[in-house]
Amino acid sequence: MVVTGDTPLSQALWYTGPAQCAIDVVPCGAPRAGEVLVQTLFSGISRGTEGLVFRGEVPESEWQRMRAPFQAGDFPYPVKYGYANVGRVLEGDPDLAGRIVFSLYPHQSVFVLPSSACVPVPAGIPAERAVLAANMETAINALWDGKPSPGDHICVVGGGVVGLLTAYLASRLPGSRVTLVDTNAAREETATDLGLNFALPEHAPRDQDLVFHTSASSAGLATALACAGDGTSVVEMSWYGSRDVLAPLGADFHCRRLKLVSSQVGTIPVERQARWTFRRRLETALSLLQDPALDRLISHRVDFPELPAQLPELLNKASDVLTALVVYDSGPG
Numbered sequence: 001m002v003v004t005g006d007t008p009l010s011q012a013l014w015y016t017g018p019a020q021c022a023i024d025v026v027p028c029g030a031p032r033a034g035e036v037l038v039q040t041l042f043s044g045i046s047r048g049t050e051g052l053v054f055r056g057e058v059p060e061s062e063w064q065r066m067r068a069p070f071q072a073g074d075f076p077y078p079v080k081y082g083y084a085n086v087g088r089v090l091e092g093d094p095d096l097a098g099r100i101v102f103s104l105y106p107h108q109s110v111f112v113l114p115s116s117a118c119v120p121v122p123a124g125i126p127a128e129r130a131v132l133a134a135n136m137e138t139a140i141n142a143l144w145d146g147k148p149s150p151g152d153h154i155c156v157v158g159g160g161v162v163g164l165l166t167a168y169l170a171s172r173l174p175g176s177r178v179t180l181v182d183t184n185a186a187r188e189e190t191a192t193d194l195g196l197n198f199a200l201p202e203h204a205p206r207d208q209d210l211v212f213h214t215s216a217s218s219a220g221l222a223t224a225l226a227c228a229g230d231g232t233s234v235v236e237m238s239w240y241g242s243r244d245v246l247a248p249l250g251a252d253f254h255c256r257r258l259k260l261v262s263s264q265v266g267t268i269p270v271e272r273q274a275r276w277t278f279r280r281r282l283e284t285a286l287s288l289l290q291d292p293a294l295d296r297l298i299s300h301r302v303d304f305p306e307l308p309a310q311l312p313e314l315l316n317k318a319s320d321v322l323t324a325l326v327v328y329d330s331g332p333g
Helices: 047-055 133-146 161-171 187-193 218-227 278-287 292-297 304-314
Strands: 002-004 007-017 020-027 035-045 085-092 100-103 110-114 153-157 177-181 197-199 210-213 233-236 259-262 298-303 323-327
Touching (some): 020 304, 035 100, 035 304, 133 278, 161 292, 292 298, 304 323
Parallel strands (some): 233 259, 298 323
Antiparallel strands (some): 002 007
16 A cells, blocks of 8 residues: 555556456545455456456446446446455454455455455465355355255366366265366366366266356356256356357257256345345355365466456466466555
8 A cells, every 4th residue: 555645545456448457546545433444465366257347248237236346437347346355454443453354355455345344264264265255155156056965966067166166065965976077178186186076078977966057158058958867957157248158958958857047146045035144155155165175276376466467368268277366465565
C-alpha cells in the first residue's frame, strides 16, 4: 500500500477489454466500525469464469447474476473481478487482528471489507492452499445437487480444478468408486495422488450411478451422457457463457431416461436454504482443505506485478494450468 496525500492507495487487476487487462491504482480507505483492512498474501485465478470474463464471453443476460461479491465496474468492461483471496488482517476488528483470512475479493494488494465477509483460515491449512476454497464450494454444491450415495460408481468428466475437487469429495463416500475422465493423459498422476481412478474418454466407464460434467465442451458432455447408467443423472457444472452447446439428446437419451441436472454455486439448493448460509458453506469448504495432496492442484505461480503479462497464457484453454497462484509482496510498504 502507498499513500498519496491523505489517501491510502492499493493496486488491483482490471479486465479492461477483450483479452486485455492491467494493474491500476485504486483508493483504499481506512477501516470503519465493522470493517477490516486486509493485505493480500495470495489470490487464485478461476480459469473457467475468469477466462470468460477475459474473453468477453459473459452474455448480457447474465451481467447482473454473474457479478462477483466485491466486483467493481460493470460487464463487459472494465471490471475488477475475482473471488479467491487470502490475506492478513492489518487493522480493524480486534477478533481478526493478525489472522489469515479468506474472502471473495478480487486480485488487489490491500483492501477494506466488512469483517463478516472474512473467514479465518483454519489452523494447519497453508495460506496458499486456502485459495482453493472457492472452487471447493462449487464441488460441495455439486454433490448436494447430485445426491451421491455410499457405494456409488461415479464418473467426473473434466479434469480441471473443479472436476478434481468434485471427484475428491465424492471419493470420500464409503465404498464409492470414482473415475476422473479427461483428454489430458497427464491428469492421471494428479488423479492417482487424490485417490481416484483415471480414464481417457475412449476408455471411460459405462453404466455409472452418477456423472458430473465439468469440461465446458460439447464433446465432454457427450462423454458424460455415454457414461451414465440407465435412469441416472448427469450433473452439468460447466458454464459455457455465450457459446452454443451441442448436446446429443437423440438416440437413446429418452429411452434410457437420463437426466441433465444443472448445478451452480451462486445459490444454495432450495432444500438446504433454511439451514445453510453462504458463510457456513464457505467455512465447510475451508475445513475440507486439510489434505496436503490438494497442493497438487496449484500448478503455477505468478508474481502479482507480472499478472497482466502472464494472464493471457494462464487463461488459454489449451494451456495445462490447474490453479494459478498469484503471489503478492506481503512486506511493509
